[in-house]
Amino acid sequence: xxxxxxxxxxxxxxxxxxxxxxxxxxxxxxxxxxxxxxxxxxxxxxxxxxxxxxxxxxxxxxxxxxxxxxxxxxxxxxxxxxxxxxxxxxxxxxxxxxxxxxxxxxxxxxxxxxxxxxxxxxxxxxxxxxxxxxxxxxxxxxxxxxxxxxxxxxxxxxxxxxxxxxxxxxxxxxxxxxxxxxxxxxxxxxxxxxxxxxxxxxxxxxxxxxxxxxxxxxxxxxxxxxxxxxxxxxxxxxxxxxxxxxxxxxxxxxxxxxxxxxxxxxxxxxxxxxxxxxxxxxxxxxxxxxxxxxxxxxxxxxxxxxxxxxxxxxxxxxxxxxxxxxxxxxxxxxxxx
Numbered sequence: 001x002x003x004x005x006x007x008x009x010x011x012x013x014x015x016x017x018x019x020x021x022x023x024x025x026x027x028x029x030x031x032x033x034x035x036x037x038x039x040x041x042x043x044x045x046x047x048x049x050x051x052x053x054x055x056x057x058x059x060x061x062x063x064x065x066x067x068x069x070x071x072x073x074x075x076x077x078x079x080x081x082x083x084x085x086x087x088x089x090x091x092x093x094x095x096x097x098x099x100x101x102x103x104x105x106x107x108x109x110x111x112x113x114x115x116x117x118x119x120x121x122x123x124x125x126x127x128x129x130x131x132x133x134x135x136x137x138x139x140x141x142x143x144x145x146x147x148x149x150x151x152x153x154x155x156x157x158x159x160x161x162x163x164x165x166x167x168x169x170x171x172x173x174x175x176x177x178x179x180x181x182x183x184x185x186x187x188x189x190x191x192x193x194x195x196x197x198x199x200x201x202x203x204x205x206x207x208x209x210x211x212x213x214x215x216x217x218x219x220x221x222x223x224x225x226x227x228x229x230x231x232x233x234x235x236x237x238x239x240x241x242x243x244x245x246x247x248x249x250x251x252x253x254x255x256x257x258x259x260x261x262x263x264x265x266x267x268x269x270x271x272x273x274x275x276x277x278x279x280x281x282x283x284x285x286x287x288x289x290x291x292x293x294x295x296x297x298x299x300x301x302x303x304x305x306x307x308x309x310x311x312x313x314x315x316x317x318x319x320x321x322x323x324x325x326x327x328x329x330x331x332x333x334x335x336x337x
Contacts, residue, residue, distance in 0.1 A: 003092075004046050017207035018046060024206045025049040027116035029104045029132060031080040032056070033186065034146050035122025036068040037195035038202075042120075043088045043095050045203060050088070051116065053100040053108065054080040055266060056259070057297070057308055057316065065188040077308060079296050101296065101310060103268055104128055106249050109135050118202050119143035124260040126172035127248070133158065133165040134246035142205050146198045150184040151221035153194035157201045157211040162234035162241035168215075170238070189220045256323035256330075264318045265326035272313030275334075280309065284333070302333050309334060 008018045026047050028039045031054035042050055058066075058073040058080055068087040069080070085099030102108050104123070109131075119136055121129055121144060129145060136143040136158065145165060146155040158164050197216045204211050214227040234241030256267045277298040284291060288300040288307075298309045305326075306318040315334060317326045 007045060012204070012209055013207055020207050021046050021203065022048045024117040025051065025114065026202065026206075027051045027053070027112070027119045028122050029053055029119065029128065030122030030124065031066075031068070031084045031099075032062070032122060032124060033065040033067075033188070033191040034148065034195050034198070035120070036066045036084060037191055038120045038122055038146075038199050039084060039088060040067060040091070041195065041199040042202065043092045043097070045199070046092070047095055047206075049096040049098075051098050051100065051112065052081045052084055053102055053104050054084070055101070055103040055314070055316075056080050058083055065186060065191050076294060077292075077297070077299055078294075079310075082296060102312070103253075103266065103314065104131065105253050106131060106135065107253075115139050115141055117141070118205050120198055120202060121145045121147075129165060130172050130248040134240050134248040137162070137164055137240045137243075138246050138249065142211070144198045144201055146194050148190045148194045149186060151187045151190050152217070152219045153190045154215055154217045155194050155197045155201075156215045156230070157205070157213070159211060162238065163231055164234065164238065164240050166240045167231065167235040167238045170235075187220060190218070193218045193220050193225070254323075256327045258321055258323055259316075262318075263321055264316055265320055265323050266314065266316055267323075267326050267330040268314045269330075275309065275311050275313050277309065277311055280334070288333070300333075303329055305329055307333065 004018050007013055008015055024047055026042050028035050031052055039050060039052060057077045058069045060074045062069055063074060068084045073083040079101040081099035081101045085097045088097050119132055119141060121132060123129055132143055140160045142160055143158050144155060145158060147153065201211050212227060214230045216227050218225045239245040255269050256265055258265050277293060281291060281293050281298055284300060288302045291300040300307050305320050308316040315330055317329060320326045
């Protein structure tokens with residue numbers, strides 16, 4: 001217990017709280033800026049099991065704020081979930097860490113071997129957040145929303161029984177109305193401020209303490225930090241809190257999705273099948289440029305677009321923004337749909 005001696009001295013944790021943390025499982029969805037900060041803090045706090053899920057690969061633009069990655073990870077195009085799991089395992093060998101290179105969908109969540117004790121939002125898009133909102137409500141698990149852009153951030157504990165994200169916004173905000181790191185930039189301290197609140201609330205939930213009620217907001221450039229009051233009861237017309245419906249779980253996943261703030265599209269055909277990446281590499285041959293087979297994926301360039309293809313059939317296309325064009329390019333070069 002010497003590793004956690006400074007943490008167990010806290011009146012709110014103690015030895016019993018540390019045991020509860022050790023016996024808990026956390027799911028971190030997204031291994032970007034928020035997810036890497038949160039996962040690192042949870043592992044160092046002694047969480048028993050940590051599940052990571054992310055669909056992306058490490059790029060140079062990530063290194064400014066995504067604390068678990070190195071230049072070597074970006075050069076190799078390593079999947080974020082793999083790179084994060086490797087780095088975290090070196091920080092605490094006693095934590096059971098599982099990195100999943102996948103899109104967080106209802107189908108993926110159904111494959112989890114058990115229900116996590118808490119879910120942390122490290123995503124960059126509202127459709128996934130509403131999926132987590134509805135999934136956690138259905139399975140009566142708390143989750144912690146978080147987001148940051150520019151110098152501002154926000155976070156909120158969504159307790160079992162609500163109020164939930166749909167109580168605040170019945171429908172996901174329009175992407176055009178929400179700023180992104182691509183359009184507004186992002187300052188790393190804003191990520192740190194939001195993830196600090198997020199992890200502190202997660203630890204409170206795990207040891208049985210009462211979480212904060214309200215929406216935490218901050219602007220690290222202007223020096224503004226506050227907890228805004230939130231309604232105590234769920235909205236009367238919220239289908240999720242009432243258990244009448246879970247819209248995000250019933251919606252079919254899109255086959256092509258523009259990645260938030262990125263000149264990239266993910267293509268994930270619903271009728272995909274597993275790929276033999278070695279055979280695909282041989283088939284593509286000299287028809288493509290910069291063809292590279294790595295341990296986790298196949299990379300190449302074609303039609304002015306960079307492809308990263310996973311064995312599951314899912315692909316990331318960089319240098320394209322139109323989902324329809326991305327799907328056409330996927331069909332042309334990979335041809336699974």
